[in-house]
Amino acid sequence: MSKFVGDRTFYRKVLTVAVPIMVQNGISNFVSLLDNIMIGQVGTEQMSGVGIVNQLLFVLYLALFGAMAGPGIYAAQFFGKGDHEGVRYTFRFKLYISLAILAVGITALVLYDNSLLNLYLSDIDSDQSPALVLQYGKDYLAIMLIGMVPFAIEEVYASTLRECGETRVPMVAGLVAVGVNLCLNYVLIFGKFGAPELGVEGAAIATVISRFVQAGIVMFWTHLHTLRMKFAAGLYRSLRIPLHLTWKISVKGMPLMTNEILWSVGMAVLNQRYSSRGLDAVAGLNISSTITNLFNVVFIAMGSAVAIMVGQLLGAGELEEARDTDTKLLAFSVASSAVLGAILFVLAPLFPMLYDTSDSVRTLATGFIRVGSACMPIYAFMHATYFTLRTGGKTFITFLFDSVFLWCVSVPVAIVLSKYTALPVVTLYLCMQSLDLIKCTIGFILVKKGIWVQNLVKGE
Helix, strand or coil, X not given: CXXXXXXHHHHHHHHHHHHHHHHHHHHHHHHHHHHHHHHHHHCHHHXXXXXXXXXXXXXXXXXXXXXXXXXXXXXXXXXXHCCHHHHHHHHHHHHHHHHHHHHHHHHHHHHXXXXXXXXXXXXXXXXCCHHXXXXXXXXXXXXXXXXXXXXXXXXXHHHHHHHCCCCHHHHHHHXXXXXXXXXXXXXXXXXXXCCCCCCHHHHHHHHHHHHHHHHHHHHHHHHHCCCCCHHHCXXXXXXXXXXXXXXXXHHHHHHHHHHHHHHHHHHHHHHHHHHCCCHHHHHHHHHHHHHHHHHCHHHHHHHHHXXXXXXXXXXXXXXXXXXXXXXXXXXXXXXXXXXXXXXXXXXXXXXXXXXXXXHHHHHHHHHHHHHHHHCHHHHHXXXXXXXXXXXXXXXXXXXXXXXXXXXXXXXXXXXXXXXXXXXXXXXXXXHHHHCHHHHHXXXXXXHXXXXXXXXXXXXX
């Protein structure tokens, strides 16, 4: 049992790393829930339009996260080694690749907004108007794209701070930002305190302003504390990255970035297949994803804990300790997610009642939430094994493990089931989530073999 359970010192360290990330993500998701409820009070078409846009932006978000993952592996190990110049190089790599992705992503969303939004529009068994959903979606997207620039810059800074062990500052910045977002949402969506009633546009404006605030806080703190964050000293004095390191990061990072892009596009395809059952399914999924994301913060934060704690141990050459730490983190992640999943399963019918929508949407949302809650331990194990393999530099394996599986197994199954069967959408959703059991089995075998236990920066 001691193999899976740590002592008080271990859990104190885990919570020091994970809790700030949980708090930041938890509050951010809680505000997203409140945003969703506010928009849902305006109308179901508005909520569906925003939900579809968020599916498209999700692809861009994950492309950015994937681009930072490769250099992030090196940043954590460079920091564990005490090489601050190495951390500086990885920061610059993140900045360059993020700006390039933004340029491509924003251009695509501006040029093809109509075509992309229309993929999700269906009026089967629904009182919603596809034309209204489309217009609300376009209005929301046009403003949200402005906020992608501060979002990307903040993530470059915040991810580097976390890899250097500083999780508190990104958390504080996130708390301030969500407070700003929540207050402005109330004012701008409903037209309070003399402000115009802007609906979905007001929600987008509030989000964009909060992202500028969040980026400003993280950047200001980093450059004000160069004694603690040594990589920030002279960060922009030179913009060079050694060619050999650029190549090594690219080799490790390209599968991760490609994986995140393909995975996010694949998830968008899956959601498009669910939407073929009608716009009520879109609204139900929008509600359920907002609720389950609030509870998923624990296993997501535990994945970050794996990347930070195990990555630093690998970089310091403590390979056996890294293996032991990873086992305990996996067990803790699954156990905590099982408890939260049970709570969410019981509370599932209550959350859709917060929305001013139809009974059919509420019923679908409850079903989706219960499926997600039952699968939370599966998600937790899968997430932790993914981060374990990634932290050890096995990025091509994670590419096969994640997006190749999605496109070769999940997407074809979803297309067949949605086109050639009459399965209710909640049953279809359950079938798709159950496929993750296969990935858990593969992840368990790969992690147990220890192929990820290696120091990537030993010779740097």
